[in-house]
Amino acid sequence: MSTAAIATSSLTAKFANPLIIAVDKAFDMLLGCRPQRTGLTFKDGRMPEYELSAVIGLTGKAVGTIVLSLTRQTALNVLYRMVDVETQEINDDVRDAVGELTNIVAGQTKAQLEPLQLRISIPSIIEGRDHVIHYPSGIQPISILFDSEIGAFSVEAGFKDSQLA
Numbered sequence: 001m002s003t004a005a006i007a008t009s010s011l012t013a014k015f016a017n018p019l020i021i022a023v024d025k026a027f028d029m030l031l032g033c034r035p036q037r038t039g040l041t042f043k044d045g046r047m048p049e050y051e052l053s054a055v056i057g058l059t060g061k062a063v064g065t066i067v068l069s070l071t072r073q074t075a076l077n078v079l080y081r082m083v084d085v086e087t088q089e090i091n092d093d094v095r096d097a098v099g100e101l102t103n104i105v106a107g108q109t110k111a112q113l114e115p116l117q118l119r120i121s122i123p124s125i126i127e128g129r130d131h132v133i134h135y136p137s138g139i140q141p142i143s144i145l146f147d148s149e150i151g152a153f154s155v156e157a158g159f160k161d162s163q164l165a
Contacts, residue, residue, distance in 0.1 A: 015109065015157050016040060016142060019066070022108030023146065023155055030101055031081040031150060039145035046132045049143065049154040050074070052090060054102035055133060057121040058110065064159030065135050066109065068102040074151030081150060090127055099123035105155065136160065 020037060027035050048069035056066045070078070072090060079097040080086055087094060102123045110118045126133075133156070135141050141158030 015064075015113070015159055016144065018109045018112035019105070019144060019155050019157055021112065022105045023144075025108050026101060026104040027148065030104060031078065033081070033149045035146040035148035035153070037144060038147050039143070041143050043141045043143045043156060043158075046134065047130055048133055048156060049145065050152070051127060051129050051131075052098065053126045053131065053133065054098045054123045055126060056102055056106045056123050058106065058118045058159070059121075059162065060118040061116040061162055062113075062118065062159045063136055063162045064139060064157060065133065065141070066102070066106050067133055067156040068098065068105060068153065069156060070098065070153040071151050074148075074153050077150035095125040095127075099125055 023035060027033050048067055050069045050071045052072060052075045053067050053069045058064050058066065075090060075094050075098050076087060078101055079094045082097045082100070083093075085093060103120070106120045106123075110120055133141075135158040139158035139160050141156050144155045144157075146153050146155070
């Protein structure tokens with residue numbers, strides 16, 4: 001592994017604890033549940049764990065991407081927990097709820113990493129099996145797997161120093 005790849009992996013790893021804390025706070029505050037972390041790995045591929053993903057880019061002294069990836073049922077449960085609306089399909093309300101949840105996770109993460117002076121993009125929602133997330137080049141993303149009373153999901157992230165971008 002090159003020195004740049006090791007530095008990138010190291011920076012990404014520094015985001016793990018802030019992401020876990022942010023997920024815990026956001027799920028507790030918005031959904032009234034406490035997720036349990038079930039795994040943490042460096043990702044080999046670019047396909048997220050589940051069929052619905054909210055993607056947020058971050059820029060500043062580091063650049064990268066945070067992805068909240070959920071099962072279909074977990075996404076439906078997010079809407080129900082946030083606004084007490086039930087639906088059986090992924091619609092604009094579900095996409096908006098998942099986007100807002102992801103925005104809160106990214107904002108909480110950003111607050112914990114203040115020295116990096118991060119700025120957050122608007123979330124983009126991608127749905128469908130086998131979709132691919134493109135991280136900035138040279139980034140080795142991590143995947144943090146969770147389970148909760150509303151279902152399974154993962155948070156994926158990859159970052160590098162903006163001077164290496």
